[in-house]
Amino acid sequence: xxxxxxxxxxxxxxxxxxxxxxxxxxxxxxxxxxxxxxxxxxxxxxxxxxxxxxxxxxxxxxxxxxxxxxxxxxxxxxxxxxxxxxxxxxxxxxxxxxxxxxxxxxxxxxxxxxxxxxxxxxxxxxxxxxxxxxxxxxxxxxxxxxxxxxxxxxxxxxxxxxxxxxxxxxxxxxxxxxxxxxx
Amino acid sequence: xxxxxxxxxxxxxxxxxxxxxxxxxxxxxxxxxxxxxxxxxxxxxxxxxxxxxxxxxxxxxxxxxxxxxxxxxxxxxxxxxxxxxxxxxxxxxxxxxxxxxxxxxxxxxxxxxxxxxxxxxxxxxxxxxxxxxxxxxxxxxxxxxxxxxxxxxxxxxxxxxxxxxxxxxxxxxxxxxxxxxxxxxxxxxxxxxxxxxxxxxxxxxxxxxxxxx
Numbered sequence: 090x091x092x093x094x095x096x097x098x099x100x101x102x103x104x105x106x107x108x109x110x111x112x113x114x115x116x117x118x119x120x121x122x123x124x125x126x127x128x129x130x131x132x133x134x135x136x137x138x139x140x141x142x143x144x145x146x147x148x149x150x151x152x153x154x155x156x157x158x159x160x161x162x163x164x165x166x167x168x169x170x171x172x173x174x175x176x177x178x179x180x181x182x183x184x185x186x187x188x189x190x191x192x193x194x195x196x197x198x199x200x201x202x203x204x205x206x207x208x209x210x211x212x213x214x215x216x217x218x219x220x221x222x223x224x225x226x227x228x229x230x231x232x233x234x235x236x237x238x239x240x241x242x243x244x245x246x247x248x249x250x251x252x253x254x255x256x257x258x259x260x261x262x263x264x265x266x267x268x269x270x271x272x
Numbered sequence: 273x274x275x276x277x278x279x280x281x282x283x284x285x286x287x288x289x290x291x292x293x294x295x296x297x298x299x300x301x302x303x304x305x306x307x308x309x310x311x312x313x314x315x316x317x318x319x320x321x322x323x324x325x326x327x328x329x330x331x332x333x334x335x336x337x338x339x340x341x342x343x344x345x346x347x348x349x350x351x352x353x354x355x356x357x358x359x360x361x362x363x364x365x366x367x368x369x370x371x372x373x374x375x376x377x378x379x380x381x382x383x384x385x386x387x388x389x390x391x392x393x394x395x396x397x398x399x400x401x402x403x404x405x406x407x408x409x410x411x412x413x414x415x416x417x418x419x420x421x422x423x424x425x426x427x428x429x430x431x432x433x434x435x436x437x438x439x440x441x442x443x444x445x446x447x448x449x450x451x452x453x454x455x456x457x458x459x460x461x462x463x464x465x466x467x468x469x470x471x472x473x474x475x476x477x478x479x480x481x482x483x484x485x
Contacts (some may be wrong), residue, residue, distance in 0.1 A: 204470050214474070219483040237458065238465045239473040242481070249478030253461055261454050268446040271439075 092184075095177045099184030102165045103192075111159050112189055117180075118162035123182035126175075136175040146170050195225045199243040203236040203252065218249075219241060295339025305330025413475050 102241050106115040125132040147167045169175050218226045237253035308314045320327050
């Protein structure tokens with residue numbers, strides 16, 4: 090898969106969505122379609138099967154998606170089908186989401202905690218992270234029992250690890266470094 | 273070898289004298305032989321003839337005279353070639369002896385040279401053998417030194433390898449202990465970590481994240 094192609098489609102779709110004020114709708118459509126495509130099933134098979142021609146796929150999509158997806162989403166998917174780029178759908182959706190975040194100066198944060206965080210904890214954590222990075226945070230919360238305790242936040246390439254597992258891993262690295270330094 | 277010249281000798285005073293003497297003796301002898309009976313002092317020839325010893329001094333003197341006259345001819349045809357042959361033979365013998373002597377001298381010289389050469393060769397060979405022995409001894413000494421150095425080096429390297437391996441095993445053991453300890457710590461922490469402690473940890477994280485910024 091070529092990331093440049095996905096970026097090109099996403100940029101074109103985002104620009105068009107901005108003009109018609111349908112960024113959120115198109116992003117939601119693309120996210121849902123990408124999730125469908127990423128899991129094995131009828132939708133994925135339909136997009137990838139070589140038994141149907143591209144025009145036939147577009148016609149079938151138009152009947153199925155009519156009224157359920159934004160016309161811009163349908164136009165983008167039809168174009169990708171005609172160009173044989175339907176396999177790039179998840180990357181296009183991700184790039185679209187990234188463009189939207191960049192335009193809104195929002196950063197995405199993946200928050201993992203050993204136990205489900207309460208609403209207050211979530212709000213406090215997001216506020217704290219926003220003050221830290223100086224941008225609005227768009228969080229994604231997940232529960233990861235392997236953390237044992239605490240929380241771990243990943244923003245782009247930066248990880249803030251406040252988990253028990255992270256502490257143990259840091260302790261492990263320190264001990265290993267001490268051992269290897271003696272050799 | 274020079275051949276005597278009979279004509280030269282015939283022309284010499286001695287030849288003339290010999291010819292004259294020969295003629296006198298031949299003529300005188302012939303006269304004495306014809307008139308022996310008339311000459312008193314030759315009567316003893318008659319006495320000797322009666323005793324069975326015939327002697328005619330006249331014929332003898334005439335024969336001597338003939339011999340003296342014919343001597344140059346005899347000398348020319350017989351004695352001179354004989355002398356020449358003898359001389360030739362002598363010369364050949366002398367030359368042969370000379371050549372033999374030269375050969376002997378040459379052989380002696382060659383033998384001397386050969387003996388000198390053998391002696392020199394033996395001396396050279398001895399010197400070379402001595403040199404080779406010295407070089408072999410030096411090489412042996414050098415090789416033994418190198419071998420000892422190499423052995424020492426290998427020994428040192430082996431000691432280093434052993435020490436390194438020991439340290440490595442020790443480190444692996446310590447790392448294993450770390451793994452086991454942390455795994456045990458994880459289990460202990462996981463078993464004893466309750467929600468209250470988790471919330472406290474999350475709160476501390478929230479404060480630290482903001483404070484670190």
